[in-house]
Amino acid sequence: MTFKLNPNNDQLSTEELQKLAEMRKRCARRILLSTSLAASGHPGGSLSSLDLLLVTYGIMSHKPTEPLWQERDRVVMSIGHISPGVYSVLSEYGYFTEEDFLTGFRRAGSGFPGHVEKIVPGVEWDTGNLGQGLSTGVGMAMALKLKGASRKVIVYMGDGDLQKGQAAEAMRFAHKYKLNNLMVIVDRNHLQICGSTEEVMPSNIRGLFASCGWNVELLDDGHDYNKVFKKLSAVYNGMSTNPELPTVIIANTIMGKGISFMENLAKYHGSPLKIDQLAQAFAELGVENDFDRWAKLRTRRVSTATLVANKVCYPKIEAGTAVVYDADKKTDCRSAYGTALYELAKANNIPGKAPKIVGISCDLEGSVKMGDFRKHMPEAFLECGIQEHHAAAMAGAISREEMAAFFSTFGVFAVSEVYNQNRLNDINHTNVKVVATHLGLDVGEDGPTHQGIDYIGLMRNYFNFQVFIPADPNQTDRVIRHVATSSGNHFVGMGRSKMGMVLTEDGTPFFGSDYSFTPGKGDWVRRGTAGTIISYGAVTPSVMEAWKQLQDEGISVSVLLMASIAPFDKQSVIEAVHNGGPLLTVEDHHVDTGVGAIVATILADEGLSCRFKRLGVTHYGSSGKPADLYAEQGLDAQGIVEAFKRLM
């Protein structure tokens, strides 16, 4: 029978106090044993958080036999390194056995990694990089609010963790959206790896939360069960100064609590006890020293029995009817995106019900064309201010609550600025749709800081993102519908400028009403005999113009557009080589890390050789009109024609 505390009680009973003391002893033993067995890990913070954790899991709504029970409260460990404490407590509550944990901890392939991951029953989110967990919790709390669910989100943070600037961004967002279903517990042990927080980086945690409009509750002793219970229960029950706002409990704790020679020493943040110290600690705890027995058990093959498989959490979304732009229409892909998103919202976000599609932006609603989406259902649009780190991380969390999260801003901010936040989403198997507008030199006058020329170079380092760059507004419409209706992480990129449609040779839209987008399939928009130009995205009009100029000179080239960057259409590249003639790649992207590099890798992997040239961005662009910037780097029609002719 799982231990349970009633948060409506005034205080703990003598029996409950006694049980908690027993649980603490068992958990402290596991924390020390697991880290000494692994000869690595974080015992100090695990012990400082332990009493808070034990009471939290006692109070909250959860079902250890059904970790993903819909009615559970969510716990997010922004301090992912206190995994020994978390696993100890979860095993105490019956999510798995002590043996599972102790034999598996920090062993390759096991279900008990060094930083908490959701392969562990009871863990909601993979964390490890500090400062991101509050954004995750905020995302969950926001999604629960949108769903009308009454559950709570509890985020554990550390005082070092709170030095990351992203935390302040998340605080402001939580205040703006009145996320009173969110409570943060700060394990304020005043120590971080290199010493006291006061020495390493003095921080006024109370002042920071207060300046962001939160309720701040102080807990003077995070190891006194009665005090912990009263404070956590009160906040859990919404009894904060302003019940409409989120609340932080700053709990004074002691690093290494309970082991005399570990207390208040920074070195135990990340150092396990040596064997002789462990014996001493176990003597203090009054528990048997069975280190050798466990060490022997850990020589057995790693068990994978407890591993929680990744569960797809994605809603059924209707694609609606494609919007087809006429042959003579000129518009930008951003507007096509905005229109498609609006149509998707009309088909799937039913007023009065929880939204299936959420839109997230950072003070660029107009530029990224989310205005109509917002108007259709204002509550489904989340304006984050200029806080991209928070926005990206939050988008991931929301997307795991059965919502498609569209996160849109300029390429530099959606990719380059938040690379590591997107990476954590990648690790967490989220369903984020990062739709970046304003990619490449096509950004124009805003200059090099705003010209993202690395979106492929960066995105290719993930394992769980599909990457698409449509060639025109028609293809944009179809790509957006595809990603909206498909689970998993997707990146869709586009430039800023208006463009004409890609047309067939007889002048009809190439991506017309009969076109549907298929990941991993390139589009042969022209078939010629003199060689192939491979391209995508914002330079497409230049490429089509180059095709025409070459055609006028009697040179018939193929044009292969690669909207699908990941997965990539290897077969079409091989086909292009077999068709004969040179291969020329053209892109508004760093010349060494984009599609030119992908094609080169295919050639090398396949042992193919041909005349081959990569055109792309070879130096930072200046501030000017896109056409001038393209001309500067040989990416205009003339530059492409000349490059192709040189290759022949």
Added chain:
Amino acid sequence: MTFKLNPNNDQLSTEELQKLAEMRKRCARRILLSTSLAASGHPGGSLSSLDLLLVTYGIMSHKPTEPLWQERDRVVMSIGHISPGVYSVLSEYGYFTEEDFLTGFRRAGSGFPGHVEKIVPGVEWDTGNLGQGLSTGVGMAMALKLKGASRKVIVYMGDGDLQKGQAAEAMRFAHKYKLNNLMVIVDRNHLQICGSTEEVMPSNIRGLFASCGWNVELLDDGHDYNKVFKKLSAVYNGMSTNPELPTVIIANTIMGKGISFMENLAKYHGSPLKIDQLAQAFAELGVENDFDRWAKLRTRRVSTATLVANKVCYPKIEAGTAVVYDADKKTDCRSAYGTALYELAKANNIPGKAPKIVGISCDLEGSVKMGDFRKHMPEAFLECGIQEHHAAAMAGAISREEMAAFFSTFGVFAVSEVYNQNRLNDINHTNVKVVATHLGLDVGEDGPTHQGIDYIGLMRNYFNFQVFIPADPNQTDRVIRHVATSSGNHFVGMGRSKMGMVLTEDGTPFFGSDYSFTPGKGDWVRRGTAGTIISYGAVTPSVMEAWKQLQDEGISVSVLLMASIAPFDKQSVIEAVHNGGPLLTVEDHHVDTGVGAIVATILADEGLSCRFKRLGVTHYGSSGKPADLYAEQGLDAQGIVEAFKRLM
């Protein structure tokens, strides 16, 4: 004669007031004219900052005829988009002519880009990405303190700008290091692109700065010259509540100030006036409407006459004597880095004088082995807490003040987390030495969030970084001395584990006392006939072991180690192909974006083909011992041997 205000005066004279009013009118005209001419840009914030800017340049120490005069105060525009305001004021003060600015603004290749860049005389730093400028100013203020210079640093920030979390990191650092030579001026116009800051993202700017320990000064009217002068002069003169701490002046201003129909409208953040509106505005200002004349002048060829060339700001640093590790020594590259850095410090950081080398870390001093460096000269070591965004950006600014800035932390935090901060350093031609420890699966038990497997994939998107990954502690020593004594941005990466030295076939250190590191040159540590293994970094011991196993089986392969990733040794790859046999690349890095991809690109570019295989990281690593993680992904000796044999 440049206009000058004496900050020691009690108030402005009638003449000064009149002059300021005239200057304002001319500048307001330029702001409107320049943006309408370019049909893009940011007039609104330029007008709200204008009066503050005019007084700032009146008070501060600077020489328009010598923009890089050593005794100047530094001004950093965290709000880089108010370039029309900045250029208008700089032209008013004589840095360049109005014609230079108006004919060049936002034209490709000109000296007047859309966001401020230091190609403009009088501009200290390229900005544009919001939230980074305070870190830049903090870096300059820190460097000036270390140099014992009495100059001030003045940072302009906006209220939207301050939503970025990085700003809070910079505030905490400035407070910790008591940077009372730093003053921030907040242009508090209460508007951002999408509306009022209160609607977009409510922020308590005063509370935020106060919670970070700053002096907060309020200026109720940022357009009243007397009030502006008094407040700015007082703070400039150190008359703050606590003169030991940095000070922020929060100035209430009006977006679009001075043009009746522009005032307090968010749309003018980023929208220029149309021609008819411009006529109306000029009528209000009482100035001639000469738009057509300027528009005609802008049809002429772009002038590059005012462009400021990048000036190398790097000290002369002594390399000292190489430390050579014996053939039987086993240590980690991190320790070799720490030792080399300590030796460099002893040779170049003379106690009592300003340091030439600054060390920067984020709560990981011990892990990155900066302890001895710190002990030698404590003030040259800057502990940033867990605030990597600030640390990376600050490192760039410090490095432009004639100091070599070594920034060290784990790979994930030094590269992935701060990709965009390093990018801004790249754009700014800084002299940062990013030395990342704990790269790759070699991180081990800390798991996927801590395993940086994208350092090459990311760094290759820059244009001004050289990238080196030494093979062993001996090579590490030499690489560190090389980067310390060379100007420009350098990245040096290494794993976590201890390793033996790379040896020649006769058992002596390959990178011994007669070795010196040369960028762009690979090391043929073995010469064989059966093909070539190309590798680098932490997998080197596995590769050398694989070489031995193959050798024992009678297969003689070459081993080519590529410590220099950028620039890369193309010739040696070509040589390897010509030598015959297959090419196998092996790396503790994402398989698609590292050295395997670089080699593939060389093969494709050169039209070479051979049997070729890339070994690398194909999925996120789990949490376990590096050897187990390598084995999981076929990167141990056995996996390498098998892969090579399959290729034959």
